[in-house]
Each structure stands twice: as structure tokens, then as C-alpha cells.
Amino acid sequence: MMKIKCLIVDDEELAIDVIAEYVKRIDYLELVGSSNNAVDAMALLNQHKVDLLFLDIQMPGLTGLQMLRNLSDRPEVILTTAYSEYALEGYELQALDYLIKPISFERFIKAINRFFKIRQSQIQLPEAETNKSTSDAFIFVKSEKMMVKVVLSEICYIESLRNYVSIFLKDGKVIKTMNTITNIEEKLPETQFLRVHRSFVIAIDKIDSYTSGSFKINKQIIPLGRLYKDNVRAKLEHLSIE
Template sequence: MNKVRCLIVDDEELAVDIIAEYISRIDKLEIAGTCSNAIEALQFINEHPIDLLFLDIQMPGLTGLELTKSMSTRPEIIFTTAYTQYALEGFELEALDYLVKPISFERFIKAVNRYFKLHQQQELPSQADSTDFRHSFIFIKSDKMMIKVMLHEINYIESVRNYVSIFLIDGREVRTLNTISNIEEKLPASHFMRIHRSFIVSLDKIDSYIGGSVKLARQTIPIGRHYKEAFRQLMADRSID
């Protein structure tokens, strides 16, 4: 079977590197090229066959949305952007998916599976099945840098006002201007659970729990009223009375 030819278009080198690294993990995909702006991408698409386009939106000159509108025939498109406000317009342009940075590998797989499903190819297993969890990571924007965070090193995550803090097993705290819901979307449900509107915990780091709280990393974290039943059901499958 021929591989899916992918083009990455982004003016941020780190963003290109992350998507390229994700593509390299999937045998069915190959990188046909990378471009740093939409004009360069348009020329590349006109000269080379492309199946799947990973396209940033906010770029100098022509935006990703404008590039999409300018193509008479176009590959399947997955938008990759730091901005949520263009999602509706992106889907109106019939994009396969709309990924908000930082993008986890788990979320990347879900987007790529939309391509495989559309083209009647076998879908990829989830990250929990296909990737050793100890090698999985996300990038978090903190102090104007993208910080690599290994998922197995996370103890718990806390939201305070407009910020989210990720507490790691070595005592570090990675703080980012983001929402806990956005962070939750990037994490594999097999290893993490939101137990409160302000807290996500790493399931394998829980030392003990009682009706209204869990203990991990010498911290007592409350279980929110709306999350108690889901947590109880999950723990029931892993508990011996």
C-alpha cells in the first residue's frame, strides 16, 4: 500500500519538528515536504502530489484559511494552530480536523484516523495501545518556550484562574496560560482522569483514596461532586474490598 504523502506548513520551526516527529512514528505516513509559509506551500502543492496537509493558520502574508480558499483542488487538510477562534471557519472549509497547540500524539492519532476512515483504510490504535507510555510526551508553552513534559512524570495537574500548573515527580512545576479542559484533551484517558473541575490526576500515582478525596505525592486532592460516580466506577474495577 502506498504511503500517505504529508505536507507540513508552519512558520514555527518547533511546530514543524513536532508534527514531523509524530508522522515518523506512523508507518502509513511519510513527509513529502515542509513549508514555512502559505505561498511556498501553494507552489509545492501545484508541483507535487500531496494527500494530507497539516496547515497552520496564522502565518505571515497568506493565512492557512486563505490558502485553503485559494486552492481549486486540494488535499485533505488538518489545521494545526494555537488559536481556537478559527475552528468554525476551518470546519466550514471541510477540514478533516482542527488541532489546537500544543498537540499530543494521542490527539494527532485521532485526527489522522479521520483520514483513514474517510479513505476506507484501517484506523490506527490509540496511543495507549501503540506507544510505550514511558516514551509519550506533550509540549507545554511556558514562559514563551515550549517545554517537553513526559507523561509518565506527571503527578497531577491543577487549574488556578487562567493558568494551569503541571506538577512532576521530580518536584518541578510547569505553569502555562491555558485551560484545564484543553490540557485534558491532550492526555490519554487510560492514564489520567479529571476528578474535579480544577484537578486532573495520574491514575498510577494515586496512593490512596476515600469518598471525597485522593492522596498522591503527599497531596490530598478533592473529588468534585460531579466526578465522584465516574471515579467510583473506575476504582471499583481496580479495587479489592
């Protein structure tokens, strides 16, 4: 997986330390540098390839927003500040996200997931192996710093949690990965898997029973989201006899 190269620009050393520590916790992020002022940061952007910029707004001399206006070929930008009143201007400048200090790790993860949604090509999963029979098809997902093979026929359901996605297998094993459920869903065959909720994808052949509002798989009750009902009904109609 390609490393996402990050640059931190903030005039507060503590703020740099906090974000740098968060970056270190996520294996596919790489910190290429930091700066306490916008002028030096612009020089760093010319020296290094940067995919993601964490940019403070209130800095002496050149502010973060002024710097942003002067960047022609800029990376994705996540603004960081203690002042919420700059949010509208930040979004007008097409900042990816806006983090209010003190920044929690949970909120940081949400911003990173937003980045990956936009840049899915950076974390693209390999397509399910189509040269194999259906029972042998597989994908690889990153889990605990390793690329783990997941055989599609072993998957019961997939659940999106706050900071990660859990893949539940029929032998009871659970694989956790720092990815998005949408990114994983796109790699799964539509004939075998079904998105039933913003937080759940299920394997159709693992459904034990279902009602108008939920599914039961291996004693686990999985909700059917209102926005997914029509699509689910259409997909399952040819399999149902009433």
C-alpha cells in the first residue's frame, strides 16, 4: 500500500507533536516534515511530495488561509484551529476537513477516512480474484501491518465501526482493517454480497432468515437501513417464495 505523505504546519509545538503522534499510529501515513510558519512550509512543499497537509489557520506573518490561497498545485488540506469561526472560509477554499483544537484521535480518524474516500486510488484493494472458482475467490486487506488474504466464501458479514472495519468469517474469526466499508464493498461481487445498512455488508448465502427490518446471520441480528430497503428487496425478490 502506498504511504500517504503528510506535512504539518502549526506555530504551536504542542499541536505539531499531537498530530505527529496521531500520524505515527496509522501505518499507511508518513510524516515528511513539519513547520511552524507558512513561508517555510511553502518551501517544504516544493522539496517534498505531499499528499495531505495539516494546516493551522492562525499563525504570525502569513496565515494558513493566506497560504492556502497562494498554493497553485496543492495537496489535500485539513485545517486545524482553535477558532470555529473560520470554518466557512476554509470550506470555501475547498479544505477537506476542519479540526477544532484540542483534536481527539477519534476526530482525527474521521478526517483521515474522509481523505481516503476522496483518494480511494491511494488505498485501492486488489479486485477479487476472478480466475478462480467462486468458492476460491479472494481479496487482500491490511490488518495489523500485514496484507491478509480473505476468501470471499468465508465472509459472513462486514461491519463498519468508528475507526475501522471488521470482517466476520464463518469460522468465528474477525479480521479488523483500517479501511472504509465502501472501499471494501466495491471489490466484492454484487451477486454474492449486499449492502443493507451504512454500517453493514452481508453475504447473501449466509443469511439464515430475514424480516422487513433485519437479517439474522450466525445468531447475529443485522439491521436493514431505510435507505437500502428498495435495493435489498429487488435483489432478494427472485430468491424469495411467500
